[in-house]
Amino acid sequence: MKAVLFDFDGTLADTLPLSFSAFKAVFKQHDHREVTNDELISMFGPTEEGIIEENFTAQASVLQAIEDYYALYEKGHYTNFPNEKELVDLLRHLKEQGVKIGVITGKSRRAFVISSEALQLQRFFDVAITGDDVGKPKPDPEGIHKALQLLGIDHSNAIFVGDSNADILAGKAAGLRTYGVRWLSTYQSSEYDRIPDGVFNRVAEFYKLLDANR
Template structure:
């Protein structure tokens, strides 16, 4: 295994609470709609800007997008805890000489906020965001771009995610596809498509890597 590519929200960081809060603030203020977490999950796929542009009725979408990023940034430290197990995992992978990547539906702007807040900035060899693809997950376009930029073959890479869209994208890209439920908040409890493997703890995943590298 030469490369590990991770989803971000719900996989590398428990950022779903801050995503929900920022979206709920936007839709309440501009559309006077009180959305549940599950209703917001149903919108996932495009980047945050795409979600607002596609789902907000209010005409001033640019201002709503700015409010989203304001709330996301201001509330990040309050709603998102750093996870030492995840940092240890990333450090372990880098020390093994395995390349690290991110393929996320997030916009680059919000991902940058999270990476800086969680002290993950500079740890990844490639980052593909929702801004970088024409076709969002479950389409494999983002994974295919990541593989090309990393210079690794399909059978040399692994994609790790927490949602149905992640699993479908990984399987469509013909990479080893891992489902994880190791953070307090994750997107999918039961996967529609069967991943190659599933892990409920970071340590269990690290042990499996020992047998592959």
């Protein structure tokens, strides 16, 4: 194993509740409607800008809603945000073992920078492919292929880890061993259209996989 590629929201960072909260606020304020978590998850795929642009009926409010979303999202990182020490330790362990770490996320570059800098995770990543960097978001494997190309690593020497059905589909489509995770407070999917190579409910369980591939 030369590289581990991760999804971000719900996989490396417990940012989904914060994202849900910010989206609900701007939908209520600018589009005058209530949306549920499940409705928001069904909108996921595009970047934050894309989600608002494609789902707002009040198109005149889109630009202001996007700016308000980012303001709320950024502020939330500095008010009682959970510190996921286990995941920081995992990333540090991978780096110490010489394993390359990549992120493939549907988040915009702007949102990813907000989170990765606020949570001090950016130092661990060798490559990060965001929703702004691909023409086709997950479940298309474009982002995974791009990350592996930049790292110079064959798909047979990498694994992909994510919390959503789209993650599992993307990893499988890219030909990687692909694992689902449910180790944070909020994750996107409990069922998958394709069977992952494993599912981890705790970060500690992931170390067994690493030991087996050392």
